[in-house]
Amino acid sequence: MAAFVEAIEEMVGDGGVVLGGTVKAISAVKKALEPTLAGRIREAPELAFDSTRAELREVGDRAASKPTR
Secondary structure, three states, X not given: OHHHHHHHHHXXXXXXXXXXXXXXXXXXXXXXXXXXXXXXXXXXOOXXXXXXXXXXXXXXXHHXXXXXX
């Protein structure tokens, strides 16, 4: 998990990340990312491994338009 989290942190830079998948998977990854990406993580359980580019774009756009907490 550490290598996965490090790779995400590198890719995100100063941006944010949208996590998809099962609630359990999202929770585990979010917990690992919180220390460095707090306030820049959005959850999208409707995204799945086989989501289309259009679905990814739609969910990403929606997530980007939500205010940070």
